[in-house]
Amino acid sequence: MELDTGAAHGGAPDAALAQEFVQFCVDAGVLRFGEFKTKAGRLSPYFFNAGLFDDGAKLGRLAQFYAKALVASGIGFDMIFGPAYKGIPLGAAVSIELARLGRNVPFAYNRKEAKDHGEGGTLVGAPLKGRVLIVDDVMSAGTAARESIALIRAAGATPHAIAIALDRQEKATEVGPDGLVRDVDHSAVQYVQRELGMQVCTIARLADLLQYLTTHAGGEADAHRERVLAYRQRYGVS
Template sequence: MSRSRERFLELALAADALRFGEFTLKSGRISPYFFNAGRFDSGARLAGLASCYADAIEHAALDVEVLFGPAYKGIPLAAAVACELSRRGKDVGLAYNRKEAKDHGEGGTLVGASMEGKRVLIIDDVITAGTAIREALDLVAAGGGIVSAIVVALDRQEVLDDSDRRSAVQRVRDSAGVPVISVATLDDLLEWTARNGASGADQPALLAYRSRYGSASSSH
């Protein structure tokens, strides 16, 4: 595991964005861990998170011209990452959407830099069912953009249902035909907690959860 991925997990734990225990997910599953990017709720925390995203983007050698942040969590993430990339010498455009179309002023649902004919990178926190990301793909297409890749903070690497052993990330990658890059994955989390004894982490519970719900992309 790279130092960048390890640093991300350390930052997430310190910010209480990564928690261990018993959590009921929207799917009804009882998960031994929970990730909430909304807890990166200060300038220092968000800057640290943006640095991890920028590391992932640079490591993947992604050539992009505009960052797109889907409302709502994707907006501050994309803005922070754009600032971090600028600090590293790469200035890119920033665009995002409104949940409700504006009928006055400039109007519409898209705000920020034009995506017309541009290589666009979608920035979000996680992909669960994939519905929000598909909406983001449609919005970029409506703005004339060309999606180069999608970057998320954490890939849980778990199946959506027993009929399909692909994860939500894999399904989006297959259907959209674009790379989906994650700052860290469940595999990284397992390696990190085993090596560092992260506060509150229950390694047997994490392993059991992966065994039950892990996708084909996760190690077994």
């Protein structure tokens, strides 16, 4: 886990691991097909709800996927940060799994509201220092990532990399001067890599989901694949 090539990670995940992860998410009901409205107001033919990793067995296996992807990525880091709220249990679970594998690293998270008693402040856990790995579920607009980066920098540490479960590989959005929301020509992951210079580790991408639907061809899978493919053609990034 100490290896760090310095290159921008976030390329294609391990194919076998990605397919195993997509199958796990489908079986767990975390990945669903239908019609779902995203934060950007788009009607998506699939939905990834990390909140449904809702028991010890699911969360433990999810942490194993994160750990395997991180080891394969070669990204080095000194501690883990879990952004409120979904990132808190994710970061904690990943830190436990890494410790089980012999890589014990400090862990911290933030509150949405500052605490005015006890230890106070918005940060909880180990002091933020060194190269920090942010662990979250997905990046849509990148808003949560930017908030985490600001917190980490304010504490004097380095926001070094982000680990996410699923890269939707779709255009991010921004609010223009006129107050209207519009698509941009990059994804949130690409923005973090290109503009912020951070490394990104993903367990699976939209391309892996399409591969899964192709492998499981027939019946509903074919219809799901056509809808997901049409969505990617409209909103996807390369």
